[in-house]
Amino acid sequence: METKNQRLLALDILRGLTIILMIVVNDPGSWSEVYAPFLHAEWNGLTPTDYVFPTFLFIVGVSIVLSLSKQLEAGKTRSQIAKKVLWRALKIYLVGIFLWLWPSFNFEGIRWVGVLPRIALVFLACGLIFLYTTKKTQWYLGIGILLGYWIMMAYVPLPGIGFPDLSIPEKNWAHYLDSFLIPGRLWKYTWDPEGFLSTLPAIVSGLIGMWAGYVLMKKEELKTRLNQLFFIGFILLFLGDAMQWVFPFNKNLWSSSFTLFMGGIGMLSLAAFSYYFDVRQSRFKFEFAHVFGVNSIFAYSMSSILTVIFYSSKWFGFALNQEFMSLWENIGLPLKLGSLVYALLYVLIIWLPTYYLFKKKTPHKFSITI
Numbered sequence: 001m002e003t004k005n006q007r008l009l010a011l012d013i014l015r016g017l018t019i020i021l022m023i024v025v026n027d028p029g030s031w032s033e034v035y036a037p038f039l040h041a042e043w044n045g046l047t048p049t050d051y052v053f054p055t056f057l058f059i060v061g062v063s064i065v066l067s068l069s070k071q072l073e074a075g076k077t078r079s080q081i082a083k084k085v086l087w088r089a090l091k092i093y094l095v096g097i098f099l100w101l102w103p104s105f106n107f108e109g110i111r112w113v114g115v116l117p118r119i120a121l122v123f124l125a126c127g128l129i130f131l132y133t134t135k136k137t138q139w140y141l142g143i144g145i146l147l148g149y150w151i152m153m154a155y156v157p158l159p160g161i162g163f164p165d166l167s168i169p170e171k172n173w174a175h176y177l178d179s180f181l182i183p184g185r186l187w188k189y190t191w192d193p194e195g196f197l198s199t200l201p202a203i204v205s206g207l208i209g210m211w212a213g214y215v216l217m218k219k220e221e222l223k224t225r226l227n228q229l230f231f232i233g234f235i236l237l238f239l240g241d242a243m244q245w246v247f248p249f250n251k252n253l254w255s256s257s258f259t260l261f262m263g264g265i266g267m268l269s270l271a272a273f274s275y276y277f278d279v280r281q282s283r284f285k286f287e288f289a290h291v292f293g294v295n296s297i298f299a300y301s302m303s304s305i306l307t308v309i310f311y312s313s314k315w316f317g318f319a320l321n322q323e324f325m326s327l328w329e330n331i332g333l334p335l336k337l338g339s340l341v342y343a344l345l346y347v348l349i350i351w352l353p354t355y356y357l358f359k360k361k362t363p364h365k366f367s368i369t370i
Contacts, residue, residue, distance in 0.1 A: 008066065023346065023350060025343075038343075046258075054258070055265060058266030058270075059270075064130050064206070065130060066213055068130055086124060095116055129210075145201060147256070150255075166250070202259075208259075212267055216274075229270060233263075234264065236263045243256060298354060
């Protein structure tokens with residue numbers, strides 16, 4: 001028997017897996033000893049690590065449709081829901097700023113953009129778009145952003161530079177505008193992968209998730225809806241792969257081809273998880289990932305806070321990650337394996353307080369689902 005809770009279970013588990021991978025990627029035992037698949041592509045191209053963030057934003061879009069539709073059905077007005085969306089986005093953004101400032105709180109070197117700020121902006125934009133536009137308008141908006149972004153990034157001349165060169169980080173409109181518009185520090189000093197301009201196609205990643213949410217909300221049999229997700233997912237993969245010949249895959253720029261291809265990955269992942277947990281009604285509920293999925297922002301924030309403590313020697317007189325790697329080196333096993341083992345143990349450490357919230361049935365107040 002299909003239930004709405006079962007559908008959300010598949011979504012929570014997928015969200016939880018993205019958080020687990022985020023923590024593994026962000027917290028190796030040593031940054032000099034990391035397996036290549038756990039590193040982002042330097043510029044153009046893709047690695048498995050590049051799949052994580054866009055999949056999370058895709059899930060944000062799915063959650064918006066499922067959650068806000070339920071609130072509208074319960075009789076809440078659009079303005080009431082919009083206020084909640086705005087307030088939730090503001091809290092997530094401020095948490096992101098806090099994590100950057102922690103623990104020194106040096107406001108001179110503050111970075112105003114980042115992972116959580118981008119999640120907040122995508123959540124806010126998609127929430128308002130859902131509330132105040134039609135599905136047809138959302139399609140046009142998504143297509144218009146991706147085409148306009150491609151034309152601007154590839155063909156519109158830059159002041160003092162000329163035509164963009166997508167093979168060089170400093171010769172594109174994202175770099176040019178971010179260097180003027182974003183105060184404070186940029187991640188790469190002259191450009192930022194979570195900058196303002198590249199947030200526009202990132203919003204489309206959320207819109208693609210919303211389209212998946214609309215499919216799940218249909219009255220048709222679940223298998224039929226999942227077949228539609230599979231079909232749309234393969235179409236997006238094809239479009240993204242075709243477009244990368246004129247606008248290469250690039251997570252740093254969140255290129256239009258990257259957005260389409262990752263949207264396809266999100267669609268296929270959601271369809272596969274829904275099939276496994278809803279159609280087959282698997283008895284294996286993957287609770288480890290489910291715990292992270294229910295309190296995703298809390299888990300990510302906790303991992304960021306403890307990373308500073310574990311990587312610094314001023315708290316315990318030694319850096320925990322360095323001590324672990326030294327012990328591992330003395331054992332004589334491969335250092336890259338040790339770096340990965342450290343990251344996995346770190347995931348387990350973050351899981352413990354997150355599991356406590358899960359068992360208390362207390363979704364953290366910064367959770368994306370509202």
